[in-house]
Amino acid sequence: MDHPAGSTAQRQYQSINFAQKLGLFSEQWTPKVIAEMNDYQFKISRLQGEFVWHSHAETDETFIVLDGLLHIDFRDGQVSIASGEMFVVPRGVEHKPWSEQEVKLLLIEPRGVLNTGDKGGARTALNDVWI
Numbered sequence: 001m002d003h004p005a006g007s008t009a010q011r012q013y014q015s016i017n018f019a020q021k022l023g024l025f026s027e028q029w030t031p032k033v034i035a036e037m038n039d040y041q042f043k044i045s046r047l048q049g050e051f052v053w054h055s056h057a058e059t060d061e062t063f064i065v066l067d068g069l070l071h072i073d074f075r076d077g078q079v080s081i082a083s084g085e086m087f088v089v090p091r092g093v094e095h096k097p098w099s100e101q102e103v104k105l106l107l108i109e110p111r112g113v114l115n116t117g118d119k120g121g122a123r124t125a126l127n128d129v130w131i
Contacts, residue, residue: 018044018066021131022104030125031107031115041128043107045115050098054117061089061109068103072096 021034021044029051031043047070063070064086071080072089073096081087089095116124 018104018106022046022066024131028102029115029123030129032129032131034131036111039111040108041111041113043109044131045105045107046102047097047099047105048102051096052116052119052121052123053094053096054119055092055094056089056109056113056117057092059110059113060091061113062107063087063089063097064106064108066104066106068099068101068105070097070099070103070105073098 016034018034021032025032026046028046028048031045033041033043035042044066063072063081065081065083067083069080069082071078072087075094079087112127114120114124114127
């Protein structure tokens with residue numbers, strides 16, 4: 001798959017600024033791809049309110065909070081992740097992210113993973129959207 005970085009002959013070596021990328025969109029619960037490593041994508045997103053209960057049967061999902069306080073409910077508990085912290089949701093574990101105030105975060109997951117996992121529905125964002 002081709003991606004915005006282009007081939008090595010055309011690639012420009014440039015760092016990625018999270019704040020600049022987050023400034024390019026305001027929609028919530030719509031992860032945007034900012035980089036790719038092997039088959040893993042780095043996605044930034046804005047979240048507020050409650051998401052849907054879902055799981056990812058084939059992969060773990062990494063949440064890195066850049067700004068705000070994210071809560072993730074599990075059927076048997078909860079974790080809170082503050083700015084500068086991360087948490088890995090194990091593959092197959094049902095979870096529901098939520099926040100009272102807007103959270104800005106970085107997600108790391110394999111290419112092709114849907115934000116709603118096994119649930120689908122109206123909250124499913126377009127996949128593989130690069131900014």
